[in-house]
Amino acid sequence: xxxxxxxxxxxxxCRYDGKSKANPAVQAFLKDxxxxxxxxxxxxxxxxxxxxxxxxxxxxxxRDGMDYTVAYERGAQRCLEKVKDCDLVIxxxxxxxxxxxxxxxxxxxxxxxxxxxIFAARLKESNIPVLEADAF
Numbered sequence: 001x002x003x004x005x006x007x008x009x010x011x012x013x014c015r016y017d018g019k020s021k022a023n024p025a026v027q028a029f030l031k032d033x034x035x036x037x038x039x040x041x042x043x044x045x046x047x048x049x050x051x052x053x054x055x056x057x058x059x060x061x062x063r064d065g066m067d068y069t070v071a072y073e074r075g076a077q078r079c080l081e082k083v084k085d086c087d088l089v090i091x092x093x094x095x096x097x098x099x100x101x102x103x104x105x106x107x108x109x110x111x112x113x114x115x116x117x118i119f120a121a122r123l124k125e126s127n128i129p130v131l132e133a134d135a136f
Contacts (some may be wrong), residue, residue: 001088009022009027013048014039014048017049020031028136041075045074052082069090076122087129089132091130097120100132101116101132
């Protein structure tokens with residue numbers, strides 16, 4: 001099976017804070033599969049580490065008040081091209097790019113709301129099956 005996966009889950013240090021979110025259960029599941037690692041934020045041209053961002057009123061806003069939507073959309077499109085032939089994509093939960101069921105509410109308070117990140121929404125629109133890492 002060909003599987004796309006958020007690069008941070010595989011141990012790549014590409015999160016906003018410059019760290020990874022290595023997930024041993026996801027890594028074990030993917031052991032015998034053809035994997036394509038993606039990070040929409042990095043693909044969109046954002047640095048690592050970078051300003052934390054959250055979704056607010058359909059836009060990606062940084063803690064610094066800047067609008068990063070264009071970079072997130074560019075990264076989502078580039079990553080979609082990379083995983084378009086995948087049977088499944090496994091994503092980091094709650095991310096403004098990769099959250100598939102919940103995202104932070106835009107207040108930087110830790111509150112979650114139902115919703116999808118920019119990349120997760122593109123995957124669903126393209127009928128590519130998505131799972132969040134919490135499912136493992």
